[in-house]
Amino acid sequence: MTDHLWSFSAESGHLAGTDLTGWRVEAADGHIGKVDKHSDEVDDSYLVVDTGVWIFGKEVLIPARAVTRVDLEEQTLHLALSKEQVKDSPEFVSDKHLADRQYREEIGQYYRMSWPFGGGVGGL
Structure with a gap:
């Protein structure tokens, strides 16, 4: 089964090449932080979200598939994840990210x- 976790969905409205750095990030139940870093690479797209003081400045790595909507006008990304899911997600460790499979x-x-859709992303 192909894992599309690390790709933006076509329905999200994401335009490849758009610089998302600094954009606002909204979880399904409210504001969660801003984009600190991101990647648009095919099958390796992700966001590094700085959650600020909400969870003590933790940076988290979020796969592109979690983005449900890109609001170009408001420069906001909407996620299919709750604040709690983001809060509980693994912390982004830049030294490991690229080198450690x-x-x-x-x-x-x-x-x-x-994942909020029936217990897993499956083939999403």
């Missing part, structure tokens, strides 16, 4: 298990 797999596993 196991770290990336652990993050993917967290999102597959906590």
Whole structure:
């Protein structure tokens, strides 16, 4: 089964090449932070969200598939995740992110298990 966790959905409205740095991030139940870093690479798209003081400045890695809507006018990304799911997500560790496949797999596993659509992302 192909894992599309690390790709934006066509329905999200994301335009490849758009600089999302600094954009507002809204969880399904309210504001969660801002985009600190992001990637648009095919099958390797993600957001690093700075949650600010909400959860003590934790940066989290969020797969692109979690983005349900991109509001270009308001420069806001809407997620299919709740604040609690974001809060509980693994912290972004920049030293491990690109070099450690196991770290990336652990993050993917967290999102597959906590996905809001029927217990997993399956083939999404």
